Amino acid sequence: MAQFLDALIVCVLTLLGGEEVQIPSLKQDPPAEVDAHRQRMQNTVYPWYDLSETGTFSGVGDVTINYRIFPSAAPSNMALFFLHGASEVMDKYAEFLYDIRQLQPGYDIYFMEHRGMGSSGRLISESKYLYVDDFDNYVRDAKTFYDTVISANNAYFKVFIWAHSLGAAVATSYAQKYRNDIQGLVISSPMMEILTKFPLSLDEDVAYTTTCASTLIGQGEQLALGQELPDTLVDPTSKESWERETVTTSWKRWTVFQELLVNNQDWLAGGGGSTWGSTNGFAKEAYSATFSIRKRKNARRITAPILMFQAGKDFIVGAEGQNTLKKNARNARSFTVVEFEDGYHELYLEKDRIRDQVLNLTSNFLDTF
Numbered sequence: 398m399a400q401f402l403d404a405l406i407v408c409v410l411t412l413l414g415g416e417e418v419q420i421p422s423l424k425q426d427p428p429a430e431v432d433a434h435r436q437r438m439q440n441t442v443y444p445w446y447d448l449s450e451t452g453t454f455s456g457v458g459d460v461t462i463n464y465r466i467f468p469s470a471a472p473s474n475m476a477l478f479f480l481h482g483a484s485e486v487m488d489k490y491a492e493f494l495y496d497i498r499q500l501q502p503g504y505d506i507y508f509m510e511h512r513g514m515g516s517s518g519r520l521i522s523e524s525k526y527l528y529v530d531d532f533d534n535y536v537r538d539a540k541t542f543y544d545t546v547i548s549a550n551n552a553y554f555k556v557f558i559w560a561h562s563l564g565a566a567v568a569t570s571y572a573q574k575y576r577n578d579i580q581g582l583v584i585s586s587p588m589m590e591i592l593t594k595f596p597l598s599l600d601e602d603v604a605y606t607t608t609c610a611s612t613l614i615g616q617g618e619q620l621a622l623g624q625e626l627p628d629t630l631v632d633p634t635s636k637e638s639w640e641r642e643t644v645t646t647s648w649k650r651w652t653v654f655q656e657l658l659v660n661n662q663d664w665l666a667g668g669g670g671s672t673w674g675s676t677n678g679f680a681k682e683a684y685s686a687t688f689s690i691r692k693r694k695n696a697r698r699i700t701a702p703i704l705m706f707q708a709g710k711d712f713i714v715g716a717e718g719q720n721t722l723k724k725n726a727r728n729a730r731s732f733t734v735v736e737f738e739d740g741y742h743e744l745y746l747e748k749d750r751i752r753d754q755v756l757n758l759t760s761n762f763l764d765t766f
């Protein structure tokens with residue numbers, strides 16, 4: 398019955414203009430390059446990462462939120478606050494954090510995992526489904542982290558947020574609501590417009606309406622259309638999974654992270670590139686958050702300077718929504734946009750040529766203030 402309904406919905410959506418997305422094929426790095434990257438991660442990056450302080454706090458509704466602190470070597474009055482994307486974990490950023498630390502040794506780095514993801518508490522019993530009942534709870538948790546961990550630790554002179562995708566939507570909403578907390582924002586591929594890829598490419602209003610209808614009939618905690626769990630959730634050797642996720646063109650970074658993930662499957666809450674695991678409830682909240690955060694009334698509340706990275710080949714979020722945010726955020730002290738023409742969604746995990754620029758531009762931005 399459920400399958401029949403799904404098939405029927407796909408038919409209707411096709412009539413409404415949905416198109417199948419063509420997934421490009423990519424070229425893998427040679428094994429020696431993959432191995433050099435693996436060695437760097439195992440011998441240098443992870444040992445440093447593991448030295449960080451870990452902790453938890455209680456988020457909205459008593460959900461446990463997991464976090465890490467990477468203190469600078471010398472006492473610091475500046476902090477960098479990281480927020481990850483949907484279905485992600487902090488560990489995926491280990492290399493980026495390590496390299497930022499080399500460029501900017503003076504910052505204390507803070508990182509929290511969103512509710513329902515990574516090692517943070519789950520909201521429904523299906524622990525591998527991506528679910529949230531209210532997008533604003535991500536923002537409220539970030540505020541609690543700021544109040545009870547970051548600013549409780551130190552009276553920081555400057556706090557910057559660095560955030561990717563869904564995290565960047567949380568960060569932008571945060572900057573609208575709590576203007577005095579942060580001195581600058583780096584938003585990488587911010588989720589200001591969701592592109593649907595599975596089972597069809599759809600207009601955001603059509604997709605949003607579908608998730609609203611499903612939630613209304615009690616399917617909020619069920620998987621959205623085309624989001625069934627695959628037989629094998631993590632396969633580091635699968636070129637096909639890498640291509641299908643369309644999140645990075647760097648094979649070495651993708652596969653070495655999958656090698657970590659395969660041994661930590663309790664971190665999972667949905668698949669890379671929204672390939673599986675999203676519930677109707679999550680999708681509904683995510684769509685409506687993008688509509689709200691980019692609109693003029695909210696965007697004009699931002700006063701912090703912004704550096705935004707855009708991926709020229711983003712299959713996950715749309716540039717149009719990002720450009721709307723820029724146009725509407727007219728009270729931001731500055732708003733710089735850098736586009737990486739051939740970059741996929743996860744610019745911080747892209748091939749060296751792109752990722753190194755993301756690092757350098759982030760570091761230069763911090764130096765400006």
Ligand SMILES: *[C@@H]1O[C@H](CO)[C@@H](O)[C@H](O)[C@H]1NC(C)=O
Pocket residue numbers: 750753754757
């Ligand atoms: C990043 O900055 C470093 C140090 O200034 C420089 O050596 C490197 O070439 C830069 N990389 C890119 C991609 O701009």
